[in-house]
Amino acid sequence: MDERISVIRLRGVLLITMPANPDDSTVTVLQEHALKVMEASSDRGVILDISAVETLDSFFARTVVETAAMVSLMGGETVIVGMRPSVAITASQLGFTLGNVLTALDLDRALDLLADPSRERHRG
Amino acid sequence: MTSVAQGEVPIQDESHIVTVRTTVRDAASRMGFGITDVTRIVTAASELARNVFRYAGVGVMRWRALDDGGANGIELVFVDHGPGIADIELALREGFSSARGMGMGLPGSRRLMDDFDIQSTVGQGTTVTIRKWLRR
Numbered sequence: 223m224d225e226r227i228s229v230i231r232l233r234g235v236l237l238i239t240m241p242a243n244p245d246d247s248t249v250t251v252l253q254e255h256a257l258k259v260m261e262a263s264s265d266r267g268v269i270l271d272i273s274a275v276e277t278l279d280s281f282f283a284r285t286v287v288e289t290a291a292m293v294s295l296m297g298g299e300t301v302i303v304g305m306r307p308s309v310a311i312t313a314s315q316l317g318f319t320l321g322n323v324l325t326a327l328d329l330d331r332a333l334d335l336l337a338d339p340s341r342e343r344h345r346g
Numbered sequence: 347m348t349s350v351a352q353g354e355v356p357i358q359d360e361s362h363i364v365t366v367r368t369t370v371r372d373a374a375s376r377m378g379f380g381i382t383d384v385t386r387i388v389t390a391a392s393e394l395a396r397n398v399f400r401y402a403g404v405g406v407m408r409w410r411a412l413d414d415g416g417a418n419g420i421e422l423v424f425v426d427h428g429p430g431i432a433d434i435e436l437a438l439r440e441g442f443s444s445a446r447g448m449g450m451g452l453p454g455s456r457r458l459m460d461d462f463d464i465q466s467t468v469g470q471g472t473t474v475t476i477r478k479w480l481r482r
Binding site for chain 1 (some may be wrong): 451
């Protein structure tokens, strides 16, 4: 486990915070760890905080989308939180989308999304 | 064009993709690019550095500041002596994905930059040159 990734259990949700400039193996570890914890717990889902992330390239984005799909197969949901405007602009120009991954502006709204499945969803 | 600042980063293992990102972020910020352009440049650099590492294993990224009298900009050149690309048109096509799913790198970084040039010879290697100009 890369010590720069912070993982916190919060109200039945796994909160993963990514470092600003993760290398590929850190991104891969994020995926493995999220799935391991999902398997071992009854967590409702994963909140991935990328507010520190300065560069979201296609490898990172693909891993996030894959992880969300796997969490979903395990019965949970993934919410991406805190994408910087510059990162969002670049990601959209680069040509990728986050598919069906839920997104939220901040942690508060992300927790609301996972707490109340009937709430209106904002899909990224 | 005269060059006022330059440098290079060897790409030999995965961690050097991160070194490329930090070096390019630092250089582009010091040249006065705004946060969104810095993010575009760094993201394009990250895609191309990963291509070098994944496909060629070893290569180098050279950067330099450009000053052609009227305009300032940054130029990044990614050089490898890997397998090369047989069909550049195909590699640049939107949505084309190679066997390892890395296909977004070339068309994506072309969209993020102002200038994009690729030279590749099968069996000899690939050189990708990208530029971004400062808007005034």
